[in-house]
Amino acid sequence: MSRVRAKALVAVWLFTSCASAGAQAQTTGLEDLVGARGGQAEGELQRRGYGFIRVEKSDDRSYTYWWSEDRRQCVTIATMDGRYASIQPTLPPDCRKSGNLRPNPNYTQRPATRPGSGYPVDPGYGRPGNDEGPVVDGRNVELGLVCFGDGSKDGIASGTTWTWNRDRKRYEYGSYTTSKTEVFDASLMVQTWNGGGRIRLPRSLVPPIHSGGQDGWWDLYDLFVSPDTIRATYRLNGFNKPKVTIDRRSGRISVQGLSEYGFRGSCDTIGHQQRKF
Known part of the structure; x- marks a missing residue:
């Protein structure tokens, strides 16, 4: 099951659990840690009652699972470039707990505030236009x-x-070879500037025969930027030149190349209110 579909199931589970308990949905109490440096924030996670369960790694990030016994809550923390990129509630089995557990309806403690020192968030983390930006x-x-x-x-x-x-x-018993469509969880990055841009592809979206690409980045061509839409192409190889389309209101992105090559997802950044970014 893909991580995107799993998130949808998590949302349904949380809604059902809280409704049956007659209580409002709980927060994880960790929202303010997004952007903190992973190694330095682990002590704070433990201070707030979360214990480490396990870790998974992908191309460009790692996922750690933490469990709060008081809240009866499992969370998934995605870490990229040494910082917490997102903190999401997930199902108890992800933390190796019984699937019958429900969030504690009697837990009313407000989310803790971050200590004044130790691991302050970089003010420019994920914020375009910062003086120390890329x-x-x-x-x-x-x-x-x-x-x-x-x-x-x-x-x-x-x-x-x-x-x-x-x-x-x-x-007769023998070997076979056939074509298939591979579907997988993935993430990519996009950067744009005046008159140009580039896209960083995960290894899973780079075929064995490809052209271009520097440190995982491919230049964007025919870049079109409007208040609501971003469109561009990149040259994967001589035959495949995928098209990139981003809806700036919803934050949805699609990449479509030849045959089954493609990507569908949503993008995050810190930005405007009327559009996603």
């Missing part, structure tokens, strides 16, 4: 996005099986 070839990045979703591409499946030999009138 610079690409002498150009200040005007918009930086981190996008999470589902990727897909053509793949090959192989194995062994029994097949019918019509000439010999019998079943």
Whole structure:
């Protein structure tokens, strides 16, 4: 199951749990830690009653699972570039707890406030236009996005099986190879500046034969930016030039290339109120 679909199931579970308990949905009490440096914030997680359960790693981030016995709450923390990128509630089984557990309806403690020292959030974390923001070839990045979703591409499946030999009138055991569509969780990044931009692809979206790409980044061509839409293309190889479309109101992004190559997801940044970014 993809992480995006899992989030939808989590939302349904939380709504049902809180409604049956007759209480309002709880927060995780960790919202203010988004942007904190991961290593320094672990002590604060423990101070707030969360214990480490396990960790998973992907191309460009890691996911740690923490459990609060008082809240009866499991959370997933995504860490990118050493900082907490997101903190989301998830199902108890993700923390190796019984699926019958429900959030504690009697837990009323308000979310803790961050101590005044130790691991302050970088004021420019994820904020375009900051004086210390990224610079690409002498150009200040005007918009930086981190996008999470589902990727897909053509793949090959192989194995062994029994097949019918019509000439010999019998079943024979042998190997096979066939094409298939691979679907996987993925994330990518987009940066734009005046007159240009680039996109950073996860390894899962880079085919064995490709052209371009510097440190995982591909230049964007035919970039079009309006108040509501961003459109561009990038050259994956001589045949495949995927199109990128971003809805700035909803934050949704789509990447469509040849055959099954593509990506669908949503993008995050710190920005405006009328649009997603």
